[in-house]
Amino acid sequence: MHVAVIGGGAVGTTTAHDLAALGAEVTLFEAGAVAEGSSGRAAGVCYDAFADRLDADLATRALDRFRDRSGEGAFGFEDRPYVWLAREGDTRTVEAIESHVERMRANGLDVSLVSAAELGDRWPALVTDDVACAAVAENAGCADPAAYTELMAARAREAGVTVREQTPARLDGRAVNGDEYDAVVVAAGAHTRRVCEPVAPVPIKPYRVQALVTESVDIETPQLYDASGGYYLRPRAGGLLVGDGTEPVERDPDDWEREADGWFLEACEGYERRALARSFSVERAWAGLCTATPDGNPLFGELTEGVFVAAGWQGHGFMRAPAFSEILANRVVSGIDHEALHAFSPTRFDGDEDFEIVEGMARNVEG
Numbered sequence: 001m002h003v004a005v006i007g008g009g010a011v012g013t014t015t016a017h018d019l020a021a022l023g024a025e026v027t028l029f030e031a032g033a034v035a036e037g038s039s040g041r042a043a044g045v046c047y048d049a050f051a052d053r054l055d056a057d058l059a060t061r062a063l064d065r066f067r068d069r070s071g072e073g074a075f076g077f078e079d080r081p082y083v084w085l086a087r088e089g090d091t092r093t094v095e096a097i098e099s100h101v102e103r104m105r106a107n108g109l110d111v112s113l114v115s116a117a118e119l120g121d122r123w124p125a126l127v128t129d130d131v132a133c134a135a136v137a138e139n140a141g142c143a144d145p146a147a148y149t150e151l152m153a154a155r156a157r158e159a160g161v162t163v164r165e166q167t168p169a170r171l172d173g174r175a176v177n178g179d180e181y182d183a184v185v186v187a188a189g190a191h192t193r194r195v196c197e198p199v200a201p202v203p204i205k206p207y208r209v210q211a212l213v214t215e216s217v218d219i220e221t222p223q224l225y226d227a228s229g230g231y232y233l234r235p236r237a238g239g240l241l242v243g244d245g246t247e248p249v250e251r252d253p254d255d256w257e258r259e260a261d262g263w264f265l266e267a268c269e270g271y272e273r274r275a276l277a278r279s280f281s282v283e284r285a286w287a288g289l290c291t292a293t294p295d296g297n298p299l300f301g302e303l304t305e306g307v308f309v310a311a312g313w314q315g316h317g318f319m320r321a322p323a324f325s326e327i328l329a330n331r332v333v334s335g336i337d338h339e340a341l342h343a344f345s346p347t348r349f350d351g352d353e354d355f356e357i358v359e360g361m362a363r364n365v366e367g
């Protein structure tokens with residue numbers, strides 16, 4: 001079986017590798033260089049803290065696969081709990097956290113509500129006096145998404161995949177750049193709508209998010225998401241990685257500002273003070289694209305006969321890439337069904353839906 005994979009991000013490289021491991025002859029097309037898209041710009045925050053059982057199962061499987069790969073090449077997965085919290089006065093988020101934690105625990109996740117005092121005892125550097133509600137997910141960790149993607153491209157090559165960088169793919173039925181394949185997987189991130197256009201419309205909108213890394217800091221923190229403030233942080237390369245949520249504006253995937261905005265750098269000083277009572281100088285800052293769908297869930301599965309799509313991750317594509325890729329490879333090569341292929345089927349939409357870009361995932365912890 002000859003399969004074309006379009007896109008050399010975390011999803012495309014892992015899928016290409018998994019397809020080849022199952023015996024497929026695979027060609028991966030990447031318009032630029034491997035990891036040049038969103039996977040090279042992501043924060044690498046990973047956790048299983050999803051209220052929905054299917055989301056949690058997929059995240060758990062992805063964490064296992066990351067851990068299995070840790071230590072290979074330049075890729076390392078570092079276990080680190082994920083904390084999300086609401087500050088005083090934000091009653092709506094307090095209620096959301098409490099109800100989501102209850103559902104997570106019912107699904108067997110190692111997640112608990114903690115008091116502000118308990119949070120402060122475990123991580124003394126955190127500002128906790130105005131924390132109204134906090135939860136800790138123990139099954140979580142972080143990784144360098146670019147290192148992972150490059151590792152998977154290398155492993156894919158070893159498994160026999162032909163990786164064609166600097167080769168934009170043009171789709172026409174099951175033909176890519178004029179050659180016919182038995183199946184095509186489109187994992188083209190922010191370009192997915194454009195790539196799929198010749199076969200079927202898909203409702204995906206790219207939007208811009210931003211992150212920075214600070215100077216070196218001597219502070220022990222969890223991976224932290226302040227749901228009231230709309231920012232997150234985690235340790236990275238001796239400093240802290242600080243990121244901001246959604247700018248709910250559709251972007252042209254070929255024409256967007258890659259540098260961080262001045263307002264974002266200023267906002268991060270405020271975020272750092274709010275989280276840690278100090279702010280830090282900036283080593284590096286950048287922007288990247290995420291992708292939104294009408295219901296906040298991915299578009300995943302068969303779009304038209306033999307053409308599969310895996311995109312629309314709502315800012316959570318890296319942490320789930322190993323699980324979704326495995327399911328897709330099993331489906332394409334062996335015809336193995338999985339409930340995710342139905343729950344997230346791209347055919348649940350007409351493709352021309354008018355929708356707002358909304359932060360996060362439809363059914364996750366921020367909901």
Ligand SMILES: Cc1cc2nc3c(=O)[nH]c(=O)nc-3n(C[C@H](O)[C@H](O)[C@H](O)COP(=O)(O)OP(=O)(O)OC[C@H]3O[C@@H](n4cnc5c(N)ncnc54)[C@H](O)[C@@H]3O)c2cc1C
Nearest residue numbers: 007009010011031037038039043045169189288317318319
């Ligand atoms: C600042 C930031 C922080 C983030 N933090 C996190 C996080 O902490 N955790 C998390 O899970 N997710 C995070 N994300 C989201 C995450 O980056 C994405 O969900 C994930 O990387 C998507 O991977 P992908 O392989 O689908 O897409 P991409 O990595 O974008 O790969 C798609 C590739 O397709 C290529 N391509 C496009 N068109 C064509 C074509 N015609 N032919 C060939 N190739 C083509 C592109 O060049 C690109 O390399 C973050 C994103 C940003 C920007």
